[in-house]
Amino acid sequence: MRVVVTGASGNVGSALLRELGSRGHDLVGVARRAPDLPPGEHGSVRWHAADVAEDVLDPVLADCDALVHLAWMFQPTHDPDTTWRANAVGTRSVLQAAARTxxxxxxxxSSVAAYSPAEDDRPVDEDWPTDGPSPAAYCREKAYVERLLDAFEAQRPDVRVVRIRPAFVFQRSAASEQRRIFGAPALRPWMLDRRLLPVVPVPRGLRLQAVHAGDLARAYAEALERPVHGAFNVAADxxxxxxxxxxxxxxxTVEVPSRLVRGGIEAAWRVRLAGAPGDLFDALLRIPVMATSRAKAELGWQPQHSAADALDAMITGAREGAGTGLPPLAPDAPVP
Structure with a gap:
């Protein structure tokens, strides 16, 4: 199968290339910066440098068997016009090119951040509303992409469309990138040394689902190879x-009022000491817990890592400056 992957050099994209390559698929990776990799590191991937919001992708998509659209920009959170162009306009452009070709x-x-707020921890399945849990740009853009996919499916009923809605996605090789994205200058690798964290404040009501990027990649691969359509929640158990x-x-750990944490995050974000604004923290507390029974039943998917394993891989990797030769995943300098 000839598969085109946009956003192929990122956290999820890198894991998906490894998974699909192991299954013998013919791969084309689309990224804003095509990597210059040594032989053997994603060596079977043909790379195409393109900005999905501006460049015409028709020549890349011509005669492909499937498209996996992963391209997404989280930063700069202080410039929502830029992220809107990359994420909303970019997705629309990619879908239009897919229709033409x-x-x-x-x-x-998609994402758990596309879902509307939940009032309790009862797991929700894929028919839960997707209007976003807060006004944060990330949530607003994920909800808009859901509407784009609704329209695309209505206009192109001959196309098999699958939406993957994962929880937070972690792996060791993307840890430095995620530290840079979410921590900004305020969070340095040495600060994650466990010896410096004797007490950790935890916002009241916080609960997280997560999934290892390798497990998520297997879900994507099964969605490509099986005759399924629609949305799938993907998270560890x-x-x-x-x-x-x-x-x-x-x-x-010490429980801290969420309002206090929210105020601190917003203040730090305003002076560019944190990578995420307060309204994204609001979303974190409001997102529902996802049921994953459909992925397990129809994709034959089972997580091989726990959420704790996935988060630990990221924390350990961030502390050690882990990364790869892919431009977004460039490693940080290791802690002395």
Whole structure:
């Protein structure tokens, strides 16, 4: 199968290339910066440098068997016009190119952050509303992409469309990138040393689902190879709360009022000491817990890593400056 992957050099894209390459697929990776890789590192991938919001992708998509659209820009959170152009306009452009070139299968990255707020922790399935949990630009753009996919499916009923809605996605090789994206200058690798974290404040009501990028990549691969359509929630089986986070960080935890944490995050973001604004923290507390029974039943998918394993891989990797030769995943300098 000839598969075109946009956003192929990122966290999820890199894992998907490894998975699809192991299954013998013919791969074309689309990224704003085509990597210059040594032999053997994603060596079977043909790279195409393109900005999905501006460049014409028809020549790349011509005669492909499937498209996986992963291209997404989280930063700069202080410039929502830029992220809107990359994420909303970019997705629309990619779908239009797929329609013009008659791509038969389109698999698109959505997110738990597309879902509307939940009032409790009862798991929700894929028919939960997707209007976003807060006004944060990231959530607004994910919800808009859901509407774009609704329109695309209505206009092109001959195309098999799949939406993957993962929880937070972690892996060791993307840890430095995620530290730069979410931590900004305020969070340096040495600050994650467990010896410096004897007490960790945890916002009241915080609970997290997560998934390892390798597990998510297998879900994408199965969605490509099986005759399925529609949305799939993808997350590990465990739910991370205060106790689990304390065990993971080997630290004592203290519950802190969420309003206090929100104010601190917003203040730090305004002076560019944090990578995410307060309204994204609001979303974190409001997103629903996702049920993953459909992915397990129809994709034959089972997570091989727990959420705690995935988060630990990221924390350990960030502390050690882990990364790869792909431009977005460039490593940080290791901690002395």
């Amino acid at each position: 008659k791509v038969p299968v389109v698999v698109c990255a 465990d739910l991370l709360r205060r106790d689990e986070l304390g065990h993971l960080l080997e630290a004592r």
